[in-house]
Amino acid sequence: MTTHRLINRRMAIAEMGKAGLAVVVFGTAACSDEGAGATTTAPGTSPTTTATPGTNATAAGSTTTLASTTTTGPAATTGGAPTSFQRVNLQFVSAYILYRGGEAALVDTGVGGSAAAIQAALGEAGLDWDAIGHVILTHKHPDHVGSVDEVMTQASGATLYAGAADIPEIGSATAPQAVGDDDSVFDLEIIDSPGHTPGHISVLDAATGILVTGDALNGTGGGVGPPDPGFSEDMTVAMESVLKLGGFDYEVALFGHGEPLLEGASAAVAALAAG
Numbered sequence: 598m599t600t601h602r603l604i605n606r607r608m609a610i611a612e613m614g615k616a617g618l619a620v621v622v623f624g625t626a627a628c629s630d631e632g633a634g635a636t637t638t639a640p641g642t643s644p645t646t647t648a649t650p651g652t653n654a655t656a657a658g659s660t661t662t663l664a665s666t667t668t669t670g671p672a673a674t675t676g677g678a679p680t681s682f683q684r685v686n687l688q689f690v691s692a693y694i695l696y697r698g699g700e701a702a703l704v705d706t707g708v709g710g711s712a713a714a715i716q717a718a719l720g721e722a723g724l725d726w727d728a729i730g731h732v733i734l735t736h737k738h739p740d741h742v743g744s745v746d747e748v749m750t751q752a753s754g755a756t757l758y759a760g761a762a763d764i765p766e767i768g769s770a771t772a773p774q775a776v777g778d779d780d781s782v783f784d785l786e787i788i789d790s791p792g793h794t795p796g797h798i799s800v801l802d803a804a805t806g807i808l809v810t811g812d813a814l815n816g817t818g819g820g821v822g823p824p825d826p827g828f829s830e831d832m833t834v835a836m837e838s839v840l841k842l843g844g845f846d847y848e849v850a851l852f853g854h855g856e857p858l859l860e861g862a863s864a865a866v867a868a869l870a871a872g
């Protein structure tokens with residue numbers, strides 16, 4: 598494994614050596630709990646950061662200079678194509694795009710009005726909406742599903758997925774396909790992780806060691822924390838899900854809220870559950 602470098606919040610591209618993944622962070626971090634952080638703003642936010650596996654990238658924001666570089670380690674291959682992911686930082690919540698070659702899956706859609714930022718992210722990767730074959734909603738909360746109709750209109754060829762227990766309250770024009778434990782989407786494992794909401798799911802790319810947690814876990818500025826009790830429906834169940842998520846093997850955790858954890862993530866989650 599090669600060195601992981603998270604430069605800092607303002608220099609927002611991090612490089613991840615494991616399996617050659619390029620970590621692309623849009624803008625800077627605005628970490629807050631959902632529902633409580635609408636007034637939090639990120640200094641120096643830039644939506645124009647890009648990286649492609651095997652390249653160096655530089656970004657300059659429209660309002661703030663955001664100079665960053667990224668490099669990648671040895672290319673991972675899944676079906677012969679490098680894998681990478683992009684964080685679309687939507688100020689207090691993030692969506693993630695997971696790429697394999699020219700195809701992509703979008704995990705969560707942000708608040709309403711986020712489609713343009715997601716499209717910009719795709720554009721930075723040299724792609725457009727037609728690359729999105731799968732849209733996975735981790736749970737029903739509006740900061741995660743708010744742009745689902747915009748996204749599904751644009752990504753007209755995509756299939757929509759969510760956990761069964763949350764689907765009745767998502768209210769999307771497109772009916773999600775129910776997924777849970779033992780289901781796989783785009784070679785991504787779906788993991789039931791209820792508690793924050795009854796139908797919460799997380800998304801594991803086992804081949805590259807990435808877990809997209811939704812709100813089953815929160816980033817804590819370099820660490821991992823439990824879901825927010827103020828916004829979670831059943832904390833007992835939620836902590837059982839933390840224990841469950843700590844039992845998988847992954848290096849990187851990508852949170853709905855908070856900075857990604859780029860090293861030792863599953864061990865940190867297991868320690869959180871044990872504590």
Ligand SMILES: [Zn+2]
Nearest residue numbers: 631738793812
């Ligand atoms: Zn939530």
